[in-house]
Amino acid sequence: MNNTAIDNKNEQKITLKVYRENRGQDSGSHHDTFEVPYKKWTTVLDALLFVKSYMDPSVAIRYSCRMASCGSCGMKINGVPKLACYTKISELETSTIECEPLPNFPIIRDLVTDFSRFFNHHKSMQPYIQTNDSTEVDTNKGTFSFYQSPEDVDKYLQFSYCIKCGLCYSACPTVGTDLNFPGPQALAQQYRYFADTRDESKKRLDIVDDRHGIWRCHFAGSCSKVCPKGVDPALGIQLLRSYMLGISKNDKIPAKKIEINDDDNNNNSSKI
Amino acid sequence: MKEIERPTRNNLEGIGGWLNPSRYGWERISYWFQRLTGVFLLVYFIGHVYETSTIVNGQNAWESFLELTQTLWGHLFLIMVIGASTFHSANGIRLIFTHAGIGLGTPGRPDYPYNPASLNYRQKSGIWIALILAAAAMFYGFNVLFGV
Ligand code: HEM
Ligand code: SF4
Ligand code: FES
Numbered sequence: 001m002n003n004t005a006i007d008n009k010n011e012q013k014i015t016l017k018v019y020r021e022n023r024g025q026d027s028g029s030h031h032d033t034f035e036v037p038y039k040k041w042t043t044v045l046d047a048l049l050f051v052k053s054y055m056d057p058s059v060a061i062r063y064s065c066r067m068a069s070c071g072s073c074g075m076k077i078n079g080v081p082k083l084a085c086y087t088k089i090s091e092l093e094t095s096t097i098e099c100e101p102l103p104n105f106p107i108i109r110d111l112v113t114d115f116s117r118f119f120n121h122h123k124s125m126q127p128y129i130q131t132n133d134s135t136e137v138d139t140n141k142g143t144f145s146f147y148q149s150p151e152d153v154d155k156y157l158q159f160s161y162c163i164k165c166g167l168c169y170s171a172c173p174t175v176g177t178d179l180n181f182p183g184p185q186a187l188a189q190q191y192r193y194f195a196d197t198r199d200e201s202k203k204r205l206d207i208v209d210d211r212h213g214i215w216r217c218h219f220a221g222s223c224s225k226v227c228p229k230g231v232d233p234a235l236g237i238q239l240l241r242s243y244m245l246g247i248s249k250n251d252k253i254p255a256k257k258i259e260i261n262d263d264d265n266n267n268n269s270s271k272i
Numbered sequence: 273m274k275e276i277e278r279p280t281r282n283n284l285e286g287i288g289g290w291l292n293p294s295r296y297g298w299e300r301i302s303y304w305f306q307r308l309t310g311v312f313l314l315v316y317f318i319g320h321v322y323e324t325s326t327i328v329n330g331q332n333a334w335e336s337f338l339e340l341t342q343t344l345w346g347h348l349f350l351i352m353v354i355g356a357s358t359f360h361s362a363n364g365i366r367l368i369f370t371h372a373g374i375g376l377g378t379p380g381r382p383d384y385p386y387n388p389a390s391l392n393y394r395q396k397s398g399i400w401i402a403l404i405l406a407a408a409a410m411f412y413g414f415n416v417l418f419g420v
Contacts, residue, residue, distance in 0.1 A: 080295050103285045113283070158382045171296060173303065176285035195379075218306075219370050220290075221299030221391050230382025235390035242373030 011037040014089050016047055018059055019100040022109045031098075032056065038089045044097060045073055045084035048111075060110035068228050071165030075111045076100040081170040081226050102170040117179065118166050121186040125208075127193060130201040133257070146198045146255040159192035159236050161229045168223030168233050180212035184223035187214055188233035191240040197255040205244055214241055299391055302399045306363055309356035316353050347417040355410040362402035370395065 013035045021029035034055050036047045048061050061084070063073040068086040075084055078098055089097065105113035168184040169175055175183045182190075187208060194204045208214040217237050224234040242248040293304035326333045340346050369375050370390075377389030 101283065103283055103289070105283060106281055107283050154381065155379060158379045161382060173285070173290040173300075176289035177287065179282065179284070218303055219299070219367060219390075220296070220303035221388075221395075222296035224388035224390050225296045225299070227386070227388065230384075230386030230388065232379070232382075232388035232390050235376050235379065235388065238370055238373045238376055238390065239379075241371055245372055247372040247374070 015096040017098045060112045071163035074165045081167040121182040125190045143260045155195040156192045167226045171222040171226045184233035188236035191236035309360040351413045354413040355406045358409040359406035366398040
């Protein structure tokens with residue numbers, strides 16, 4: 001039995017049309033086409049790696065986990081932002097697959113784009129839990145954990161599944177015309193921390209209340225349409241805006257602190 | 273290595289991004305249409321103010337301007353205005369609610385295949401209803417203007 005994929009005569013083939021450009025050289029851009037064998041389960045990333053292994057090693061791509069977890073393989077596939085590792089060739093149902101760099105991200109080379117601005121927007125949201133309670137960080141005063149009910153967790157859990165892949169940022173029509181707009185990813189993260197009962201920051205709404213801020217969202221919904229993790233950033237943005245408009249009232253009850261007593265004589269004395 | 277600056281540096285989709293609503297489902301079509309009809313209504317509104325202001329030049333000026341709407345193209349333009357304003361108002365009311373976080377569902381625990389709560393059938397139906405109302409209003413307008 002012939003087991004090598006390349007020699008198999010009955011193998012189905014797909015045409016990959018790959019965008020090529022190198023920022024370091026002023027040689028413009030073009031597309032290269034490759035005929036790649038595939039199976040029902042071959043992903044676009046598998047096909048690109050096949051190209052790199054056997055046809056043209058210079059094609060630049062970025063990837064790591066191959067399982068929709070790291071968020072590094074985002075690219076425009078047949079015109080729509082998708083994760084290459086999460087998109088099967090068979091489900092695209094086209095005979096040619098066009099791979100291009102993510103729009104709204106500066107191109108570095110071929111399919112690799114620059115995420116600096118995207119990450120800066122994320123950072124500007126102060127994406128970490130802020131608490132006024134100094135005992136939480138004071139190791140001399142014992143160890144604490146915060147109590148959250150399953151309902152408390154559900155308020156922000158789905159937004160915390162964001163892998164920062166940038167697909168939503170790439171699909172957003174507002175980002176496409178306004179670089180100062182934080183974008184769906186960052187705004188949804190603002191909601192993620194705003195809704196967290198452990199967070200006590202009073203500045204969260206002010207951060208997004210800007211001429212280029214949350215008000216520029218027109219709910220085109222494309223972010224939620226392309227998100228590969230079910231984060232639904234459009235939902236987070238509208239819920240956050242609901243607080244800003246005063247429709248929803250912020251009646252967040254701060255998470256209760258539980259002292260974890262690691263004293264050996266007293267080891268079941270966790271108290272609320 | 274020195275990077276070469278080009279106008280395409282940021283690789284932005286730009287206006288072209290929102291002019292092509294075909295890739296992201298109904299919500300993107302609604303966004304595109306709301307804008308298109310909004311801009312169209314703005315143009316109409318300016319024209320309308322100009323039209324009504326012709327009265328200061330006397331009845332003749334007013335009537336000769338009104339003649340414009342009695343032509344074939346004038347009729348077609350008015351039918352477009354009827355359709356655009358119907359869609360824009362109906363969908364606009366839907367958007368007022370969504371922008372306030374109403375009717376979008378609540379966050380939960382996402383599971384494959386990850387259907388986003390905010391792109392639910394209530395919202396899609398709202399868009400379809402706005403489109404159907406606009407078509408019905410245009411049909412009615414057509415009958416009034418061209419009917420015998
Ligand atoms: C019943 C009357 C109207 C309602 C309920 C309404 C509501 C809305 C809403 C909710 C939006 C979307 C805002 C957003 O996407 O964030 C919008 C957009 C727009 N409207 Fe109206 N509107 C009305 C009448 C008008 C009129 C008469 C004009 C023109 C003179 C107009 C011009 C526009 C424009 C240009 C936009 C596009 C802006 C955008 O994309 O956000 N609207 N309208
Ligand atoms: S919200 Fe979704 S699409 Fe946007 S960066 Fe996070 S995981 Fe990617
Ligand atoms: S390679 Fe990690 S998300 Fe695709």
